Amino acid sequence: MAAESIALPPSDASPPPLVERLHQWVTTVDHKRLGIMYIIYALIFLIVGGVEATIMRIQLIRPHNDFVSPQVFNRMFTMHGTTMIFFVAMPILFGFANYLIPLMIGARDMAFPRLNAFSFWMTAFGGLLLYFSFLGGDGLYGAGNAPDVGWFAYAPLTAQTFSRGHSTDFWILSLLVSGVGSIGVAINIVATVLCMRCRGMTLGKMPLLPWLNLVMAGLVILAVSPLTAAQLMLLVDRYLGGHFFDTQAGGSAVMWMHFFWVFGHPEVYILVLPAFAFASEIIPVFSRKAIFGYPIMVAATIAIGFISMSVWAHHMFTVGMSAPGNTFFVLTTMAIAVPTGIKIFNWLATMWGGQIHFRTPMLFCIAFLFQFLIAGLTGIMLGSAPFDWHLGNSYFVIAHFHYVIVGGILFTLFGAFYYWFPKMSGRMYNETLGKLHFWLFFIGFHLTFDFMHVPGLLGMPRRIYTYEPGRGWDIWNLIVTIGVFFQAAGVLVFIGNLLWSLRRGPVSGSDPWDAWTLEWSTTSPPPAYNFASLPQVRSRRPLWDLKHPDDPDWQYE
Amino acid sequence: MGSRIRIIGLRATALHGGAALAALAQPRAPLSPTNIFAPVSTPSQWIIELSRLVLMVTGAIFIVVFTLLAYAVVKFRKRRASDVREPAQVYGSTQLELAWTVIPILIVVVLFLATARVIADIQGAVRPSNAIEVTVIGHQFWWEYRYPSLKVVTANELHIPVSDPTHPTPTFLTLLSADTDHSFWVPRLAGKTDLIPNHPNLMWVDPHETGLYLGQCAQYCGTQHAMMLLRVYVQTRDEFNRWIQQQSRPAQFNGAVSEGQRIFERTACINCHAVAGTAANGTFGPDLTHLMSRDTIASGAVTNTPENLRRWIQDPGVIKPGCKMPAMGLSGPEVNALTQFLETLH
Numbered sequence: 001m002a003a004e005s006i007a008l009p010p011s012d013a014s015p016p017p018l019v020e021r022l023h024q025w026v027t028t029v030d031h032k033r034l035g036i037m038y039i040i041y042a043l044i045f046l047i048v049g050g051v052e053a054t055i056m057r058i059q060l061i062r063p064h065n066d067f068v069s070p071q072v073f074n075r076m077f078t079m080h081g082t083t084m085i086f087f088v089a090m091p092i093l094f095g096f097a098n099y100l101i102p103l104m105i106g107a108r109d110m111a112f113p114r115l116n117a118f119s120f121w122m123t124a125f126g127g128l129l130l131y132f133s134f135l136g137g138d139g140l141y142g143a144g145n146a147p148d149v150g151w152f153a154y155a156p157l158t159a160q161t162f163s164r165g166h167s168t169d170f171w172i173l174s175l176l177v178s179g180v181g182s183i184g185v186a187i188n189i190v191a192t193v194l195c196m197r198c199r200g201m202t203l204g205k206m207p208l209l210p211w212l213n214l215v216m217a218g219l220v221i222l223a224v225s226p227l228t229a230a231q232l233m234l235l236v237d238r239y240l241g242g243h244f245f246d247t248q249a250g251g252s253a254v255m256w257m258h259f260f261w262v263f264g265h266p267e268v269y270i271l272v273l274p275a276f277a278f279a280s281e282i283i284p285v286f287s288r289k290a291i292f293g294y295p296i297m298v299a300a301t302i303a304i305g306f307i308s309m310s311v312w313a314h315h316m317f318t319v320g321m322s323a324p325g326n327t328f329f330v331l332t333t334m335a336i337a338v339p340t341g342i343k344i345f346n347w348l349a350t351m352w353g354g355q356i357h358f359r360t361p362m363l364f365c366i367a368f369l370f371q372f373l374i375a376g377l378t379g380i381m382l383g384s385a386p387f388d389w390h391l392g393n394s395y396f397v398i399a400h401f402h403y404v405i406v407g408g409i410l411f412t413l414f415g416a417f418y419y420w421f422p423k424m425s426g427r428m429y430n431e432t433l434g435k436l437h438f439w440l441f442f443i444g445f446h447l448t449f450d451f452m453h454v455p456g457l458l459g460m461p462r463r464i465y466t467y468e469p470g471r472g473w474d475i476w477n478l479i480v481t482i483g484v485f486f487q488a489a490g491v492l493v494f495i496g497n498l499l500w501s502l503r504r505g506p507v508s509g510s511d512p513w514d515a516w517t518l519e520w521s522t523t524s525p526p527p528a529y530n531f532a533s534l535p536q537v538r539s540r541r542p543l544w545d546l547k548h549p550d551d552p553d554w555q556y557e
Numbered sequence: 558m559g560s561r562i563r564i565i566g567l568r569a570t571a572l573h574g575g576a577a578l579a580a581l582a583q584p585r586a587p588l589s590p591t592n593i594f595a596p597v598s599t600p601s602q603w604i605i606e607l608s609r610l611v612l613m614v615t616g617a618i619f620i621v622v623f624t625l626l627a628y629a630v631v632k633f634r635k636r637r638a639s640d641v642r643e644p645a646q647v648y649g650s651t652q653l654e655l656a657w658t659v660i661p662i663l664i665v666v667v668l669f670l671a672t673a674r675v676i677a678d679i680q681g682a683v684r685p686s687n688a689i690e691v692t693v694i695g696h697q698f699w700w701e702y703r704y705p706s707l708k709v710v711t712a713n714e715l716h717i718p719v720s721d722p723t724h725p726t727p728t729f730l731t732l733l734s735a736d737t738d739h740s741f742w743v744p745r746l747a748g749k750t751d752l753i754p755n756h757p758n759l760m761w762v763d764p765h766e767t768g769l770y771l772g773q774c775a776q777y778c779g780t781q782h783a784m785m786l787l788r789v790y791v792q793t794r795d796e797f798n799r800w801i802q803q804q805s806r807p808a809q810f811n812g813a814v815s816e817g818q819r820i821f822e823r824t825a826c827i828n829c830h831a832v833a834g835t836a837a838n839g840t841f842g843p844d845l846t847h848l849m850s851r852d853t854i855a856s857g858a859v860t861n862t863p864e865n866l867r868r869w870i871q872d873p874g875v876i877k878p879g880c881k882m883p884a885m886g887l888s889g890p891e892v893n894a895l896t897q898f899l900e901t902l903h
Contacts, residue, residue, distance in 0.1 A: 069878060069879075070780050070781060070783065070878055070879050071780055071878075071879060074777075074780060074782075148780070150777045154737075154738050154776070154777070156736070156737055156738075156754060157737045157738070157777070157778070157779060161736075162697075162736065162737055162779065247753075247754035247755045248754070250755065251755070252755065252756070253738060253753050253754060253755065253756065254753060254756055287633070287644075288643050288644050289644055289646060289647065290646050290647070290648055292647065292648070292649055292650075293648075293649035293650070293654050294648070294649065295649070296649070296654045296658075318740060318748070318749050318750055318751050318775075318776075319751045319753060319756070319758075320732075320750060320751060320753070320756065320758035320759070322680075323676050323677055323680040323681060326676050326680070327672075327673045327676055327677075330669060330672050330673065330676070331669050331673075334665045334668055334669050334672075335665060337661060337665060338658065338661045338662055338665060341657065341661045342654070342657060342658055342661075344622065345622075345653075345654075345657040346654070348622070348625055348626060348629060349647075349650075349653065351629045351630070351633060352629050352633065353633060353644055353645065353647060354633050354644050355633065355634075355635045355643075355644050356629075356630065356633050356634045356635060357635050358634065358635075366626075366630060369626055370623070370626060373619065373622050373623065373626075374619065377615040377618060377619055378615075380611065380614075380615055380668065381608070381611050381612070381615060384607060384608070384611050384668065384671075384672045385672060385676050386603065386604045386607055386672065386675045386676060386679060386748060387604060387607060387608045387611060387672075388748075389604065389747070389748020389749055389750070390593045390601075390604060390608075390742075390744060390748050390749070391593075392749065392775075393740060393742075393749065393775045393776060394775065457592070457593055457594065458588060458589035458591055458592050458593070459589060459590075459591025459592065459593060459742070459744040459771075459772065460591075461740075461742065461773060461774070461775040462777075463777040463782060463783075464773070464782060464783035465782075465783045466783050466784075467783065468786070470590070471589050471590060471591055471771075472588045472589030472590075472591075472592070473589065548643075551646075553646075556646075556648055557648070
């Protein structure tokens with residue numbers, strides 16, 4: 001085991017100057033530094049995307065409000081969606097994968113460190129390109145300064161006829177560039193997990209986090225490629241006279257929908273599998289029990305990966321597919337509930353009979369279980385195609401997917417932040433502030449997204465910058481907007497806690513949670529080489545074996 | 558005496574509560590004029606019947622799993638800080654895992670079969686020979702309605718006859734788009750179906766009650782997607798026939814407003830708008846031949862009053878910023894004359 005780092009002679013040299021430290025970060029190929037850069041980058045965009053959401057919610061606080069113009073509102077929902085998916089959720093999950101996978105499989109770095117750095121910078125510049133549209137997107141005819149085509153940019157709204165100037169071009173290019181970065185990360189994760197595991201760690205003894213990220217990376221390769229292809233086709237349409245999606249010249253708007261959603265639905269699982277991964281690490285440690293049913297958890301993950309490639313057209317129940325087409329996608333959509341349900345029951349069974357410690361990471365994971373349950377059930381409602389003919393594109397579907405992405409993914413992400421913060425920084429966060437963050441965010445989340453289902457059931461479509469009074473929507477929209485401020489307060493507490501703990505938090509030591517996976521066997525923060533000597537494992541919980549030599553896991557696995 | 562009064566009071570409260578409940582359940586006074594749970598037409602009714610099954614099943618799953626989660630959180634919380642013993646390690650149970658694989662599969666099969674049947678019923682409905690046919694064309698940001706067999710063209714306010722369940726006269730809508738994607742959603746009549754250029758779609762409704770049913774475009778179509786409102790007037794057969802008759806007449810003119818007509822024909826109005834019987838035959842904007850028979854203008858954005866009409870002609874962007882109709886830069890008297898002319902188009 002590699003429980004200690006190599007002792008270096010104490011150095012009394014003062015830390016290098018700021019420029020030099022910056023240079024070290026910018027030129028780094030270290031998976032841990034790149035991981036942290038992904039996370040910080042995504043946190044900045046989380047705040048930007050949150051501000052955009054807040055602007056929309058203030059506009060919708062009452063009917064016929066004129067806080068922003070329709071043009072600005074349409075830009076806000078386009079930028080909010082694009083930012084949150086491509087420049088918050090994906091990079092932040094890539095960041096954690098980057099940081100954690102080599103540590104958890106006992107490797108010194110990712111398989112391709114330089115590709116890793118290249119991928120990060122592609123993603124980073126992709127995000128900057130998107131936001132440069134505020135300055136550079138003006139283009140001809142004063143046609144707007146940021147894309148306003150919606151985050152799934154349905155054709156033909158993106159054709160030159162309807163989207164003049166360059167704002168849509170910035171949207172296309174930023175996704176194209178960041179897509180290259182995403183594929184680079186995915187290739188790296190697959191290679192790392194398959195080739196870099198330490199001695200003794202067969203695939204069957206690998207922790208669940210690398211497993212889930214392996215499947216996620218496979219999905220990225222399969223799903224981001226068609227999106228990238230579609231962006232190129234759209235550029236051909238816009239500048240080289242192509243007619244793929246140009247309906248005025250015989251192109252097909254429906255084909256864009258298929259291209260987008262054959263990316264867009266696996267994308268949901270690209271985001272949620274790493275969230276499952278966090279839950280699968282945090283819940284066992286704070287329940288003090290091994291994960292329940294490891295083989296079936298892996299099998300369910302692979303099943304989700306496969307089925308998720310065949311459900312995309314449930315986003316298209318209203319576009320006039322044939323009855324057999326609709327029926328097929330109902331079947332696949334409902335089928336994916338089975339492996340997902342297995343996971344929820346297995347997490348419950350992990351907690352069952354355990355000793356649950358209500359530390360901040362666990363609170364977020366318990367809330368995740370509760371919220372993801374609801375998100376899954378509303379997903380079944382939406383998967384029932386005729387019901388979707390009402391619910392699709394209404395505020396119900398907005399509430400549903402925010403339940404997945406915020407209630408599921410962001411909650412486990414916050415859990416992951418608190419759980420691995422001591423490892424990344426070497427310091428403990430403030431537990432009281434952590435719990436305050438949890439409760440503020442929990443209350444705000446439920447105020448916003450529970451009540452957001454109702455206007456959808458009452459006929460309120462998405463993407464409207466204002467609405468008529470007398471539809472019975474007013475009170476619900478007011479409550480939804482109030483919830484946003486609780487969430488914002490929670491995020492402020494979170495950032496305050498991070499900044500305070502980075503400087504003042506008590507030193508955490510290498511294993512503050514009495515946990516069982518390899519990353520806790522090295523120092524906090526880990527040295528650049530991760531482990532003084534590469535570890536060797538005999539079970540899925542090498543540190544359990546070390547701490548309980550009388551009752552090691554490998555006797556049972 | 559006192560108790561008697563209280564009992565009467567209680568009964569009154571109960572009656573009151575009952576009336577309130579009845580009001581909620583009454584389709585005529587729903588929570589919202591666009592409440593999906595107050596259907597008045599067969600497709601919406603079938604959907605809501607299916608949704609009851611789905612809601613019951615998902616509700617039951619929620620109660621079971623939530624109870625297990627709440628029980629686990631309360632029962633297995635760490636009680637004493639001093640207790641450092643680890644709990645018994647359990648690695649799995651094939652029987653349990655099999656149970657929570659097989660039971661969900663059975664539930665999925667039931668839900669799938671129920672859903673497949675409703676899809677087949679709604680999408681496979683046969684068009685009877687007496688069905689009304691309407692072509693709906695979505696435009697940025699208004700609705701065009703054409704009745705091909707009745708030779709009527711109108712905009713933004715769809716009129717259809719009520720359908721007697723014993724002798725159904727459903728309305729079949731062919732959905733087209735002139736520009737971007739739109740979606741036709743009047744929740745109390747049917748689920749939504751998109752209007753996609755180069756991709757004709759079909760939907761049908763058979764409203765069982767007369768009345769005005771509201772909805773709006775449900776697929777983002779551009780700047781003024783929010784004010785692309787839908788109004789469907791379900792009328793008795795006689796009223797509907799009278800409306801058709803009135804709509805098939807050419808425009809009626811009055812010599813006193815010829816100044817306004819001259820401005821209308823001279824300005825770019827006629828590039829986009831049509832008035833049957835005049836030089837105006839544009840198709841980019843709504844047909845105005847019977848403008849004054851409509852309750853609203855600007856696709857439902859405001860009521861059709863002379864004052865609103867005047868404001869609209871003066872500068873459409875004030876009422877509907879980003880809409881496609883330009884302000885023509887007319888002087889005050891010109892706008893007045895034009896408004897007066899339009900007000901004669903009954």
